[in-house]
Amino acid sequence: MIIPRNLLLASLPTTEWIELQPLLEHVQLRKRQVLEEPRTGIQYVYFIEHGLAAVQARTQAEGPHGVGLLGRFSMTGLPLVLGTERSPLRVVVQTGGEAYRLKASDAEAFFKHDTALRRLALRYIQVRMVHAAHLALCNARHPVEHRVRRWLLLALELLGEDEICVSHATIAGHLGMRRPSVSEHVKRLEKAGLVSQGVACITVHNRTELELGVCECHRLVWAEYRRLQNG
Numbered sequence: 001m002i003i004p005r006n007l008l009l010a011s012l013p014t015t016e017w018i019e020l021q022p023l024l025e026h027v028q029l030r031k032r033q034v035l036e037e038p039r040t041g042i043q044y045v046y047f048i049e050h051g052l053a054a055v056q057a058r059t060q061a062e063g064p065h066g067v068g069l070l071g072r073f074s075m076t077g078l079p080l081v082l083g084t085e086r087s088p089l090r091v092v093v094q095t096g097g098e099a100y101r102l103k104a105s106d107a108e109a110f111f112k113h114d115t116a117l118r119r120l121a122l123r124y125i126q127v128r129m130v131h132a133a134h135l136a137l138c139n140a141r142h143p144v145e146h147r148v149r150r151w152l153l154l155a156l157e158l159l160g161e162d163e164i165c166v167s168h169a170t171i172a173g174h175l176g177m178r179r180p181s182v183s184e185h186v187k188r189l190e191k192a193g194l195v196s197q198g199v200a201c202i203t204v205h206n207r208t209e210l211e212l213g214v215c216e217c218h219r220l221v222w223a224e225y226r227r228l229q230n231g
């Protein structure tokens with residue numbers, strides 16, 4: 001039996017995983033691939049196996065702004081769980097990766113009944129609500145240095161590895177900051193020996209030290225994701 005890396009799929013009872021498996025298609029995710037477009041019907045629900053995707057809100061004046069980050073603990077298609085066929089937000093892949101995808105019509109059949117997938121998806125929506133609330137609090141109240149550390153730590157957890165291959169501009173887009181400000185703070189972390197930077201990736205060498213200098217938001221949000229896994 002295939003064991004999924006996506007923690008939501010991995011949390012399903014074996015009977016329902018066996019039922020769901022033939023309906024899932026394993027796909028590669030390309031950088032900048034759009035998984036959901038605002039005001040457009042959702043075609044697939046994606047369960048991310050590897051990689052990062054951003055949930056973005058946008059205005060005409062300011063362009064896209066990251067309001068959520070998805071990875072191996074995540075799924076798309078939340079409007080379908082809530083009985084809506086269109087997404088209000090954009091979901092776009094940030095790093096290459098892999099996912100299982102489920103046709104929207106098949107997903108709706110699971111979400112209409114009291115299935116384990118529906119119960120898990122509802123709990124996941126609750127986690128995303130808590131995450132969004134703390135994101136708003138953190139961006140309004142906490143220093144830039146803490147926010148950069150928080151973003152890096154969440155990306156590490158969602159990727160399940162120590163290398164994060166995104167640009168400083170991408171991180172800035174999530175934090176509502178200017179790119180030079182992100183670069184300055186990443187450079188400070190590099191000088192302190194906590195991270196190193198390659199051409200396109202940031203590698204974290206000392207997660208413990210990174211956690212010591214982050215605000216409370218990371219621990220609070222991450223505890224919610226962990227609870228999903230533990231039931």
Ligand SMILES: [Zn+2]
Pocket residue numbers: 137138139142146147150215216217218
């Ligand atoms: Zn914070």
